[in-house]
Amino acid sequence: MDKAELLNLYNSDLKELLKISSVHIKEEIELCSILNARNGKCSQNCKYCAQSSHYNTDIETFPLVDIETVKKAALDAKKNNATRFAIVTSGKTPDESDFDTMLEMIEQLNKIDGIKSCASIGILNEQQAQKLAKTGLKRFHHNINTAGSYYPEVCTTHSFEERLNTCKLVKKYGMELCCGVILGMGETVEQRIEMALTLADIEPDSIPINILMPVKNTPFENYQDKIDEENILRTLAVFKIANPNAVLRFCGGRMRLSLENQMLALKTCVDGIMIGNYLTKTGRDPVADMEMIKETGRKISCLTTSKAN
Numbered sequence: 001m002d003k004a005e006l007l008n009l010y011n012s013d014l015k016e017l018l019k020i021s022s023v024h025i026k027e028e029i030e031l032c033s034i035l036n037a038r039n040g041k042c043s044q045n046c047k048y049c050a051q052s053s054h055y056n057t058d059i060e061t062f063p064l065v066d067i068e069t070v071k072k073a074a075l076d077a078k079k080n081n082a083t084r085f086a087i088v089t090s091g092k093t094p095d096e097s098d099f100d101t102m103l104e105m106i107e108q109l110n111k112i113d114g115i116k117s118c119a120s121i122g123i124l125n126e127q128q129a130q131k132l133a134k135t136g137l138k139r140f141h142h143n144i145n146t147a148g149s150y151y152p153e154v155c156t157t158h159s160f161e162e163r164l165n166t167c168k169l170v171k172k173y174g175m176e177l178c179c180g181v182i183l184g185m186g187e188t189v190e191q192r193i194e195m196a197l198t199l200a201d202i203e204p205d206s207i208p209i210n211i212l213m214p215v216k217n218t219p220f221e222n223y224q225d226k227i228d229e230e231n232i233l234r235t236l237a238v239f240k241i242a243n244p245n246a247v248l249r250f251c252g253g254r255m256r257l258s259l260e261n262q263m264l265a266l267k268t269c270v271d272g273i274m275i276g277n278y279l280t281k282t283g284r285d286p287v288a289d290m291e292m293i294k295e296t297g298r299k300i301s302c303l304t305t306s307k308a309n
């Protein structure tokens with residue numbers, strides 16, 4: 001589908017649009033969870049981010065956590081029905097001094113029956129991508145975040161191309177790719193279509209959808225009104241239509257949608273949810289999420305199913 005066709009769909013009747021996207025939803029909803037394994041002190045100036053050292057955001061900073069903390073968090077996530085678990089660290093790239101410990105963390109995650117290892121540790125070079133694949137990392141997460149044409153408005157310390165290159169390396173070395181966006185950062189509707197098409201080009205296995213949760217003292221602190229619930233639903237539907245095989249995954253900022261609209265999205269275009277806490281924000285009680293999913297009538301992807309993937 002080209003840009004004009006997707007734009008046409010975006011602006012069509014909402015009910016009809018969601019009906020079209022619902023054709024592509026999967027049978028089961030996949031749950032995943034993350035651990036914020038290193039927080040803050042990032043040299044980059046992403047204008048939405050609480051962890052950037054360019055802004056005075058008053059967050060707790062900490063160095064890389066130990067392996068036991070990662071194991072415990074992964075086992076807790078498993079208890080809450082998560083089938084994937086990611087270690088997430090701040091910073092443009094993985095610190096060379098931490099990299100071997102991260103590889104060890106991945107080895108430990110792979111030993112947990114029913115949990116697939118994921119990592120979100122920044123921009124990779126060829127050698128790092130190769131090492132991660134060799135260690136058995138199942139999936140690497142790296143967002144495009146926004147449209148290429150809007151990227152300079154969001155961050156100037158690294159480029160959109162560097163992000164795309166990391167996505168390509170992940171694919172090159174045979175890992176699954178989780179690559180998504182943050183909506184509501186001031187992008188236009190056309191730029192939302194641009195994102196959907198960029199993702200269709202990259203072909204991620206999973207597309208995390210974040211909706212901006214403005215952070216005090218960042219340049220985007222007053223951007224709460226840049227997208228409303230209807231436009232979030234329209235974007236989700238167009239993303240699903242452009243990327244029918246990918247799992248669209250609700251991540252940070254999901255609670256900006258009413259429960260009614262979260263359920264509508266789960267019935268028509270979203271196939272996954274990140275449960276538990278987000279990076280610098282507290283998430284929703286996983287038990288409440290289970291109840292919500294049950295109400296939609298969709299099944300939760302179980303451990304045995306996901307192990308076969």
Ligand code: SF4
Pocket residue numbers: 042043044045046049050051052053089090091092
């Ligand atoms: S999004 Fe990542 S790279 Fe950008 S400031 Fe935050 S931690 Fe750093």
